Amino acid sequence: MRAARFYDRGDIRVEEINEPVVKAGQVGIDVAWCGICGTDLHEFLDGPIFCPSAEHPNPITGEVPPVTLGHEMSGIVNFVGQGVSGLKVGDHVVVEPYIVPEGTDTSETGHYNLSEGSNFIGLGGNGGGLAEKISVDERWVHKIPDDLPLDEAALIEPLSVGYHAVERANLNEKSTVLVVGAGPIGLLTAAVAKAQGHTVIISEPSGLRRKKAQEAEVADYFFNPIEDDIQAKVHQINEKGVDAAFECTSVQPGFDACLDSIRMGGEQLLSLQFGVNQLVLTWQN
Template identity: 60%
Template sequence: MKAARYYDRGDIRVDELPEPEVLPGTVGINVAWCGICGTDLHEYLEGPIFAPGHGQTHPISGEGLPVTLGHEFSGVVYAVGEGVEDLEVGQHVVVEPYIIRDDVDTGPDSRDYHLSPDMNFIGLAGRGGGLGEKVVVQRRWVHPIDNSVPLDQAALIEPLSVGYHAVERSGAKAGDVALVGGAGPIGLLTAAVLKAQGVTVAISELSPLRREKALEAGVADYALDPSQVDVAEEVRKITDGKGADVAFECSSVQAVLDTLMDALRPTGVLVVVSIWGKRSDFDIHKLVMKEIDMRGTIAYVNSHPATIELVESGKIDLSPFITGKIGLEGLVDEGFDTLINRNETAVKILVSPSGEGL
């Protein structure tokens, strides 16, 4: 089978690999679609980050470079291992792509398995990935999805779960006003969850295409251009002078973080969703004087079932966020290059490892 593998910074190759073995307790999946994530771009430009370092192996997967990329993916079950009795061949699924130690409690009541030692991700630290034609995944991390949800849209369940967990962390509720800083994929999908839960949403974004996408998709009530307006002042106008109840930093840009702090009401909640590759020059005095509650969020924890329900019920339509589809051979030249150098022109680019559906 074909797979896109990460060898080093700036070095991704499409290799021919043997098909993975379906072991007891695992599920064999024909990958339908895999999204290109910002994390993949960071690995390509600045890594290894989540991928094992040079000459190292990941302590759980036991694998080192090269590793198959891709952690946002959907597919169809082609085989089930011994002991897997609640999934069947032909079923549509998505994957919660964790690599977690076997002794960690990952049961339905756990709220912290995603913070366990050496946690990492399928498609970054080994165990195959969604940028291969086939992948074998432990049953715990495979989630069935109704056939009424197209498989291309299902590939966005993983990043949507990031947004779901961020909203959950914020405590936002119906009737609140939220400001989302950055309308990239995670910002837009976080906004989608907020709207599905009855929150009024304003988005701050420089890209005209992404602002338009936010409004067209119905995930934002207001799309503000920070180069043209004072975003904090506009939010105060929307809220009768109070400020936003919650804010989500989805850009890893210092100016955005500063804007969100200014736009929040006293005792508001600021959630940092993006992965920062550098230290922030944060004005801690503003946090103190407004009694802002600042929270970090990473990935998701038992978030997939509720996220899938939002999509299956029709409360969230993922189709507007798919702006490109490519084959594996175009991964770098068509996919990565667009998202690195012309990211204002795209939201989510999906890859079909097998070429089906193109």
């Protein structure tokens, strides 16, 4: 089968590799769609970061380059290994792409994302979604409705970043929020806030990205921080400032805009994605 393989910085190759073996407790998946995350780009430009190197194998998988990339994936189950009970062939699924140490508590309250040495399928090893097939432990495979388009389902992993950030903001009904940056994470964060009935303000210098945000109708106001005074615009909309600000650019001017725009006692959150980990900071102004 074909797969996109990371060898080293600036060296990703599409090549033929063997299909994965589905072991006991695992699920075989025909990959339908897989997104290219900003993390994949960082690996190509500046890596290895999450990917292993020849000198530093992944401590959990033991893998060294090349490794197959891709962690934002959807697909259809093609085989279930011995002991798998919650899934069947033909199920439409997405993958929660974690690699954690053996013995880690992977329950919903286990905080397994904070486990020592944790990494991600499609970066640290264990295959990846930028291949025709992948084999994944049942724990990390989630069934989705058959009528959910698989191309849209591939966005569930980055969507979870925005959803988690909005949930962590503890917003009251019909709050006003600022989203700085209209890249994929910013758009999805804005979409979640808008869907929950909040007034959403987007700050984005790229005309193309602002246009996409307007077409997607994920916000109520769209400003260009190069031309607009974001603090002044925000306080025209809400005199006291926004109830929460989401920094989705990881650049200093974006962080400053959040601090300038948030009301006293508001919440500032950084909705950033590193691999599939998320950094969320709460700032009490």
